[in-house]
Amino acid sequence: MEERSVRMEVKDIYIRNMKTEDFNDNEYLEKYIAELRQNGMNVICEKLDDVINWGRSNSVWPFTFATSCCGIEFMCVAAARNDFARFGWEVTRNSPRQADVIFVSGTIVHKMAPVLKRLYDQMAEPKYVIAIGSCSISGGPFKDSYHVVKGVDQIIPVDVYVPGCPPRPEAMLYGMMQLQRKIKLENFFKLPNKPTITDDGKTEGGNK
Amino acid sequence: MENIQKYILSLAPDAKIEEAQYLTATIAPESLRKVALGLKEKGFDYLMCLTGMDYKDSLGVIYHIAPSDDEKNVVVLKTGTPDRETPTLPTVSDIWEIANFYEREVHDFYGIIFINHPDMRKLFLREDWKGFPFRKDYDADPAINPIPEKIPSCESFETVPTYSINADGKLVKTESTLFDRKEYVVNFGPQHPSTHGVLHLRVSLEGEIIKHIDPNFGYIHRGVEKLCESMTYPQMLYLTERLDYLCGTMNRHALCMCVEKAAGIQVPMRAQYVRTIIDELTRIASHLIGWACMCNDMGSITAFIYGMRDREKIMDIYEETTGGRLMVNYYVVGGLADDIHPNFQNRVKEFIPYMRKMIKEYHVLFTGNPIAYGRMKNIGFLPKEKAVALGVTGPSGRASGWACDVRKIEPYAAYDKVNFEEVVHPTGGTFDRYMIRLEEIEQSLRIIEQLIDNIPDDGFRAKVPAIIKVPAGEYYQRVENARGDFGVYLNSTGDKNPYRVKFRSPCLSLITALDPLCDEEKIADLIMISGSLDYVIPCVDR
Amino acid sequence: MSSGEIFIVVLITAIILVSAALVIAMLISPRSTNAQKGEPYECGIPTRGTSWMQFKVGYYLFAILFLMFDVETVLLFPWAVIMKSLGTIGLFSVLFFLFILVLGLAYAWKKGALEWK
Numbered sequence: 001m002e003e004r005s006v007r008m009e010v011k012d013i014y015i016r017n018m019k020t021e022d023f024n025d026n027e028y029l030e031k032y033i034a035e036l037r038q039n040g041m042n043v044i045c046e047k048l049d050d051v052i053n054w055g056r057s058n059s060v061w062p063f064t065f066a067t068s069c070c071g072i073e074f075m076c077v078a079a080a081r082n083d084f085a086r087f088g089w090e091v092t093r094n095s096p097r098q099a100d101v102i103f104v105s106g107t108i109v110h111k112m113a114p115v116l117k118r119l120y121d122q123m124a125e126p127k128y129v130i131a132i133g134s135c136s137i138s139g140g141p142f143k144d145s146y147h148v149v150k151g152v153d154q155i156i157p158v159d160v161y162v163p164g165c166p167p168r169p170e171a172m173l174y175g176m177m178q179l180q181r182k183i184k185l186e187n188f189f190k191l192p193n194k195p196t197i198t199d200d201g202k203t204e205g206g207n208k
Numbered sequence: 209m210e211n212i213q214k215y216i217l218s219l220a221p222d223a224k225i226e227e228a229q230y231l232t233a234t235i236a237p238e239s240l241r242k243v244a245l246g247l248k249e250k251g252f253d254y255l256m257c258l259t260g261m262d263y264k265d266s267l268g269v270i271y272h273i274a275p276s277d278d279e280k281n282v283v284v285l286k287t288g289t290p291d292r293e294t295p296t297l298p299t300v301s302d303i304w305e306i307a308n309f310y311e312r313e314v315h316d317f318y319g320i321i322f323i324n325h326p327d328m329r330k331l332f333l334r335e336d337w338k339g340f341p342f343r344k345d346y347d348a349d350p351a352i353n354p355i356p357e358k359i360p361s362c363e364s365f366e367t368v369p370t371y372s373i374n375a376d377g378k379l380v381k382t383e384s385t386l387f388d389r390k391e392y393v394v395n396f397g398p399q400h401p402s403t404h405g406v407l408h409l410r411v412s413l414e415g416e417i418i419k420h421i422d423p424n425f426g427y428i429h430r431g432v433e434k435l436c437e438s439m440t441y442p443q444m445l446y447l448t449e450r451l452d453y454l455c456g457t458m459n460r461h462a463l464c465m466c467v468e469k470a471a472g473i474q475v476p477m478r479a480q481y482v483r484t485i486i487d488e489l490t491r492i493a494s495h496l497i498g499w500a501c502m503c504n505d506m507g508s509i510t511a512f513i514y515g516m517r518d519r520e521k522i523m524d525i526y527e528e529t530t531g532g533r534l535m536v537n538y539y540v541v542g543g544l545a546d547d548i549h550p551n552f553q554n555r556v557k558e559f560i561p562y563m564r565k566m567i568k569e570y571h572v573l574f575t576g577n578p579i580a581y582g583r584m585k586n587i588g589f590l591p592k593e594k595a596v597a598l599g600v601t602g603p604s605g606r607a608s609g610w611a612c613d614v615r616k617i618e619p620y621a622a623y624d625k626v627n628f629e630e631v632v633h634p635t636g637g638t639f640d641r642y643m644i645r646l647e648e649i650e651q652s653l654r655i656i657e658q659l660i661d662n663i664p665d666d667g668f669r670a671k672v673p674a675i676i677k678v679p680a681g682e683y684y685q686r687v688e689n690a691r692g693d694f695g696v697y698l699n700s701t702g703d704k705n706p707y708r709v710k711f712r713s714p715c716l717s718l719i720t721a722l723d724p725l726c727d728e729e730k731i732a733d734l735i736m737i738s739g740s741l742d743y744v745i746p747c748v749d750r
Numbered sequence: 751m752s753s754g755e756i757f758i759v760v761l762i763t764a765i766i767l768v769s770a771a772l773v774i775a776m777l778i779s780p781r782s783t784n785a786q787k788g789e790p791y792e793c794g795i796p797t798r799g800t801s802w803m804q805f806k807v808g809y810y811l812f813a814i815l816f817l818m819f820d821v822e823t824v825l826l827f828p829w830a831v832i833m834k835s836l837g838t839i840g841l842f843s844v845l846f847f848l849f850i851l852v853l854g855l856a857y858a859w860k861k862g863a864l865e866w867k
Contacts, residue, residue: 064401067428068746069453071405072497072534076523079516094401095791111334112406112427114359115398115794121786125779141446144438145431146341146348147333149355166534188778362798392803397793408795415806416866730866 015177029181049188056126057183059088060176063099063123065116067106070133073166074105082169087176096122101179104158105166107135107142108149120156128183130160130175137161212250212283219246229684230272232284237297240287244271244300251275252283253596255304257684257712259697260314262344266290267318269297270697272684272712273304276596276610279617282684289320296371296379299325305597309720317342321371321379328369332426332749335364342434362393365410365424386422387412398427402505402735405745407719409734416730421723429749436709441467441541441676444709449535451711452747454494455690458487459711460539465620466685466696467541470678476667477622479543481659484622485556486526486538488652492563493522494690495603495645495652502642502739503574506583511574518566525555541676543669556660560653567646575646581639588638588725588737595636598724599717602692603644604741608636614688626658641740677704689714691742711750715743811863822851 066074077084084090093099096119108116120129131152134140139150152158159182162175212231216223220239226232235243256272268288275281289295299322301308311322312331319340322328329335338352366386374380387393387410396409403409406427412420432451436444448463449456461483468475500515523533529549530538538545574580590600595608605612613630615623631647633640680702686695692714699708718741725741726734790797829836829844858864 065399067406069450069534072453075497076516076520076533079520080513081517081520092401097791107428107430109427109429110353110355111332111429112398113355114357115427117357118359118786119399119794121784122789122791124787125782141450142430142432142435145435146346146350146353147429147431154355168533359795362796389799390803391799393798395792395795395797397795399794408793410798415808 015180018177023178023181029185032182033185049186050184052188053184053186056188057180059091060100060128060179060183061091061093061098062089063096063102063119064092064094065102065104065119067108067112068135070105070135070166073169073172074103074132077169077172082173084173084176087173087180089176096120097124099123100126101128101130103130103132103172104136104152104156105132107140108152108155109147110149111147113149113155116152117155126186128159128179129156130162130179131158132162132164132172132175133167134163134165137163140165212247212281215246215250216243216283219243228284228682230282230284232286232682234286237287237289240285241298241300241303243285244273244303247273247283247285248303251277253304253593254279255300255306255310255599256282256686256693257695257697257710258307258310258314259708259710260318260320260342261288261699261708262318262342263288264344267292267295267320267343269314269320270682271300272695272697276612279612279614294379295320296323296373297321298323301325304599305594306599306717306720309716316340319343323379324370324372326368326370328371329367332429334360334426335367336360341431365422386410387420391419396734402738403745404501404738404743407743407745407748409722411731411734413731416732418726418729418731418734421726421734423719423722425719425745425749427749428746430746432750433709433711437705437707440704441678441706444706445540446537448711449537450746451713451750452689452691452694452715452744453534454497454744455490456534457483457490457536457539458687458689459694460536461487461621462685462687462694462696464539464541465687466683466698467676467678469685470681470683470698470700471541471672471676472679473542473670473672475543475670477664478666479668479670480621481663482544482548482668483539484626485656485659485663486536487621488655489522489525489556490536491652491690492649493519495649496522498690498742499570499642499645502736502742503580505735505739506580508574508577508580511570514566514570514573518563521559521562525552525559528552528555540669542672543667545669547668548663553660553663556656560657560660563649563653567649570646575643583733583736584637584639584642584740586637587729587733588641588740590636590721590725592636594724595721598721599714600692600721601717602689602714603648604641604718604721605692606630606632607640607644609634612693614686614693618686620687622659623655626655628652628655638736638740641742645742675704677702678706686712691715691718691744691747713747713750715745715747718743719748808866812866815858815863818851818854822848 076082078090078092102120102123104116131137135142136152139148142148143150149155160175160179162172164171213225216233217225219242220235222236223239223243224234233243252273252275254274254276256274259270261268261270266288268286271285273283273285287297289297295318297320299307299311301311301322308325308327309331311325312327312329314320315322315328316330316332317340330337333341334356339346367383368386369381369383372380372382391412392414393410393412396403396411398406398408408424408427410422410424411418432447436447445460445463448459451459496515496519500512503511503515526536527533529552530536590604590608592609595605595610600608601612609632611630611632616630628651631644631651633644678698678700680700683698684695686693693712694714695712697710697712698706701707721741722738725737729737826844829840833840
């Protein structure tokens with residue numbers, strides 16, 4: 001019955017106009033559910049969770065952050081032909097405190113790394129990270145350089161990786177839809193309260 | 209040229225003159241300033257490129273200088289010092305103002321100290337970076353320079369060292385601070401929607417009025433020039449499109465032409481025509497996005513959507529022929545990667561009248577708007593002498609009255625076979641820079657019209673050897689980028705990797721023009737001025 | 751319902767809606783703090799210097815002028831609602847009120863308070 005409900009879980013994540021079978025990566029979500037279950041989180045979403053997550057995943061506000069070429073394709077996703085306003089994502093906020101997702105588009109270099117970490121820290125919970133383009137996944141064509149961070153997941157935790165150099169706008173939309181599926185899985189009332197990290201490195205508080 | 213040769217020898221009798229691609233003079237550091245001042249008096253007021261070099265036994269600098277009214281007469285000055293512990297050279301930043309930033313870049317990468325330079329901070333790397341990356345004996349161990357965790361304090365941004373030689377002949381370092389303690393300094397940060405990339409400006413404000421702007425680069429410095437030294441020539445082409453990604457094809461064109469001329473490869477005319485057409489389409493796309501972003505910064509999101517909509521049509525043309533949208537990957541050494549799609553000419557011919565109609569619509573939508581006109585009208589005047597001293601080329605330079613279009617000065621590809629006007633405005637204000645971009649789109653459409661039906665049929669790629677080796681020597685190639693004069697300096701020792709590659713970035717000059725342009729303007733005008741200059745930061749940081 | 755009762759109902763609904771939004775968000779939102787979250791946002795770079803400093807008096811002038819004309823607009827709204835029942839006498843009273851404020855505006859204009867210097 002556990003397995004049946006897991007499969008029911010994944011099938012029930014409804015993205016408008018796209019069938020679950022058409023997504024390339026359903027095994028990841030099934031593993032994610034199993035891992036959450038193992039860690040004691042109750043994943044079977046009640047109706048209220050469903051409604052809240054439906055609202056949350058359809059109005060994720062991106063942070064205007066673009067360092068280089070992938071930023072232009074991000075602008076193309078925002079423009080009229082590939083429009084991410086139809087997903088509810090069009091309100092790009094300039095302040096990290098009002099943003100939900102940060103599209104890390106473009107190469108992150110050693111000088112920019114602490115700035116990115118600071119901006120990520122200043123974002124309010126719940127926050128997500130989509131790593132766009134090969135430069136933010138692994139350093140990209142510049143991975144042999146002395147000044148390039150080889151993958152932004154060395155600095156901040158990443159939720160979705162969108163490969164490409166630069167990825168087509170349609171690829172970025174697919175990445176956004178995968179993030180929507182991930183959001184829909186979350187049990188909103190049991191979202192972990194991340195521990196407070198004080199300046200001298202001590203942590204207090206944690207998961208409730 | 210004979211006169212210049214005699215003149216240089218009269219100023220520095222021990223100079224070694226050679227006639228390579230340009231007249232090259234190797235002079236000792238002691239006579240550098242004399243020769244530089246003399247050449248400046250003779251009218252050589254445009255410092256095109258300043259390249260640092262590591263000759264293994266010495267460190268040196270190469271200057272490409274030209275007169276602004278006759279840019280074909282390029283003179284190359286070379287100087288160097290064998291001291292690798294504390295290399296020093298005299299500064300030329302009081303002769304050519306752009307050398308202020310160029311010399312900071314050379315100091316950053318090679319460690320050369322320029323005597324009497326007013327601001328010898330590093331340009332791209334952090335002040336606590338250990339080592340000089342472009343030297344041939346640089347240790348690239350990641351443990352020496354790990355990913356930093358903390359942003360450096362204001363003191364390290366603002367401490368300005370200067371070096372001078374005192375009466376005993378010793379090197380003396382004096383430090384001063386850039387901003388007073390009481391000044392109100394705001395960060396126009398790396399993350400900002402209007403900085404067109406990651407540019408960090410420290411703006412000293414008095415109320416709403418800007419007193420001083422200090423740009424901080426390096427937030428997207430990827431070390432492209434150093435990477436190229438370990439790559440073969442076909443591999444290097446891939447990186448050039450990522451420099452100034454909005455006009456990637458033009459950058460790639462410059463490197464291809466440089467290698468082709470050096471290796472003596474004759475490119476078929478078909479490839480040259482198609483390269484010209486695609487370059488002009490890229491210029492239109494770049495001006496469209498520049499216009500769209502400038503209007504977006506002013507608040508007109510409609511203009512942004514319109515500009516991007518029309519740019520998508522150009523992306524469609526690219527995608528059909530080359531498979532790529534932003535990164536086209538089409539030019540290779542010897543010609544094109546593959547022939548054009550059979551539909552290419554028809555699609556381009558459909559696009560031309562559509563774009564003409566759209567430009568009229570843009571003028572109706574935005575140019576005549578009293579708010580837009582009022583915001584652009586009387587701000588940001590750049591006189592021609594300042595533009596030349598700072599090396600501001602491209603549409604911004606032409607808006608200041610300087611006729612600096614490389615397509616007219618040293619025509620390349622198929623530009624000598626077409627009639628087009630070089631649009632020059634005398635006043636140099638923000639509104640002129642805005643109008644020039646829309647007028648240049650019209651001129652680009654004219655060029656494409658004249659070429660699209662006459663593409664010859666002699667093959668799309670010349671025969672090139674499997675491993676391309678460029679004969680030993682130095683080569684310089686210029687191209688008219690959508691933002692200015694983009695140059696590639698290539699130094700080869702006959703191997704399949706280059707010894708040194710330097711890309712002359714037009715956008716660095718545009719940003720150095722921000723401080724003089726925004727003096728005593730309001731902070732809202734800073735956005736307009738930087739939008740009208742239309743720079744792209746990865747081109748600056750390389 | 752009389753207008754007084756409607757007013758009270760609207761007032762109470764407003765209070766309930768706003769406090770419900772705030773309280774529910776406070777109860778169910780996930781939370782975390784770190785050192786950077788408390789610091790001011792300035793495009794990713796730490797701020798420089800203090801913010802308590804002398805600021806230009808131009809801001810003060812701008813604020814005062816705005817306040818004056820904003821209050822004038824607020825006072826005009828009730829008159830606009832019952833304009834018909836007040837008749838001509840009301841019109842002349844309001845015109846006199848506006849005339850005094852226009853005099854103030856003309857003085858500010860002439861003295862150059864409307865330009866930013």
